[in-house]
Amino acid sequence: MGRAPCCSKVGVNKGAWSAEEDNLLVKYIQTHGEGNWRSLPKKAGLRRCGKSCRLRWLNYLRPCIKRGNITADEEELIIRMHALLGNRWSIIAGRVPGRTDNEIKNHWNTKLSRKLASRGIDPKTHKFITTDSSNRAGDRFDQFQSEKQYYCSQRSQHLVSNVPKVVKVGRSTDLVIPHVHNLKADLKVQETENKSSSRSLPVESHNTNISMSSDECYNYTPADSAECASLISSSDSVEAKCDSRDLHDNGCHWNEKHDDFPEYDVFNFFDVSNAENEICCNDDYWVDEGSADQFVKQKQAPPQSGQWDKQIDVEGKDNLGYPCMNAHDLSDHANNDVTVMSWEAALWY
DNA sequence: AAATACGTCAACCGCGCGAAG
DNA sequence: TCTTCGCGCGGTTGACGTATT
Numbered sequence: 001m002g003r004a005p006c007c008s009k010v011g012v013n014k015g016a017w018s019a020e021e022d023n024l025l026v027k028y029i030q031t032h033g034e035g036n037w038r039s040l041p042k043k044a045g046l047r048r049c050g051k052s053c054r055l056r057w058l059n060y061l062r063p064c065i066k067r068g069n070i071t072a073d074e075e076e077l078i079i080r081m082h083a084l085l086g087n088r089w090s091i092i093a094g095r096v097p098g099r100t101d102n103e104i105k106n107h108w109n110t111k112l113s114r115k116l117a118s119r120g121i122d123p124k125t126h127k128f129i130t131t132d133s134s135n136r137a138g139d140r141f142d143q144f145q146s147e148k149q150y151y152c153s154q155r156s157q158h159l160v161s162n163v164p165k166v167v168k169v170g171r172s173t174d175l176v177i178p179h180v181h182n183l184k185a186d187l188k189v190q191e192t193e194n195k196s197s198s199r200s201l202p203v204e205s206h207n208t209n210i211s212m213s214s215d216e217c218y219n220y221t222p223a224d225s226a227e228c229a230s231l232i233s234s235s236d237s238v239e240a241k242c243d244s245r246d247l248h249d250n251g252c253h254w255n256e257k258h259d260d261f262p263e264y265d266v267f268n269f270f271d272v273s274n275a276e277n278e279i280c281c282n283d284d285y286w287v288d289e290g291s292a293d294q295f296v297k298q299k300q301a302p303p304q305s306g307q308w309d310k311q312i313d314v315e316g317k318d319n320l321g322y323p324c325m326n327a328h329d330l331s332d333h334a335n336n337d338v339t340v341m342s343w344e345a346a347l348w349y
Numbered sequence: 350a351a352a353t354a355c356g357t358c359a360a361c362c363g364c365g366c367g368a369a370g
Numbered sequence: 371t372c373t374t375c376g377c378g379c380g381g382t383t384g385a386c387g388t389a390t391t
Contacts (some may be wrong), residue, residue, distance in 0.1 A: 038376060090379060106358050
């Protein structure tokens with residue numbers, strides 16, 4: 001038995017919407033709210049398929065839709081999200097305020113994928129396109145440098161100018177994936193369950209049931225210390241480290257530049273004043289040149305468990321002695337024990 | 350000026366999922 | 371447990387505008 005059509009195809013308008021149709025749809029939804037798309041056309045006096053009404057509303061008529069060109073910052077965010085999530089446009093759209101999945105998908109297919117390709121980056125895998133069969137993990141360092149420069153080039157120029165030389169400590173990784181805060185709900189569905197769909201994700205979810213594939217690296221923020229401990233102990237399944245921004249960042253960048261997306265660390269990719277948050281897989285890590293010696297030194301003499309967390313709590317300084325967070329920040333991260341996770345992960349993975 | 354190629358994006362389509370019965 | 375239904379998703383199409391020949 002075939003699947004029943006979503007609506008009768010007889011006498012149903014198709015194609016571009018008229019202003020009159022838009023008005024009918026908007027007025028109906030303003031009065032009755034969204035939902036019940038199947039019955040909506042008849043009730044609203046529209047000769048349209050319910051799915052068509054839904055699409056028109058979600059992609060065009062909703063009042064929160066952002067008009068205008070997609071900005072460079074939005075592009076960067078989309079690229080980074082795509083590196084993590086692939087073609088999961090609805091999830092990506094959920095992280096780009098005012099943009100629809102359709103819009104992002106179109107923008108990706110028409111512009112961003114070509115832009116990446118022109119940079120020598122495969123838009124599907126986010127790896128560098130090479131005809132050389134030696135593109136193995138150990139040869140990724142130069143590619144990382146180039147990719148880093150590319151992503152930074154999408155940012156404001158002063159950040160580009162601050163890109164330090166990167167030195168390699170340990171072995172390289174195979175895949176460069178930028179870290180993005182608070183994606184755990186999304187990644188949970190993507191990675192752990194054999195479900196093919198990841199739709200309707202609760203953005204506010206605090207699910208942390210994430211496992212990592214063996215050759216990929218994700219950064220995310222654990223919910224609490226217990227989760228950190230759990231992840232650290234399960235080295236088989238966790239090959240990523242948490243964001244260590246809070247360990248190193250003086251907070252200024254965040255407060256000044258990320259007002260549009262306060263809940264996401266979306267612009268901190270390759271913020272190279274940081275060290276091990278750049279790329280972290282297994283016992284591999286990258287540090288910026290200025291931090292390398294100290295990082296290695298610290299690696300040889302790790303603090304006691306909880307020491308870093310305590311240090312920041314009490315003194316508000318990071319591991320290099322710089323002011324790290326103000327009281328407000330500390331409060332924000334009281335249940336977000338990224339410091340311990342980052343440090344221990346950097347040491348022991 | 351006309352024809353053609355190309356780029357953009359709104360809209361359509363089929364499918365999968367979850368809820369309800 | 372199975373079927374049906376509504377919804378939402380990603381992939382694709384096609385109309386339209388612009389650029390190029």
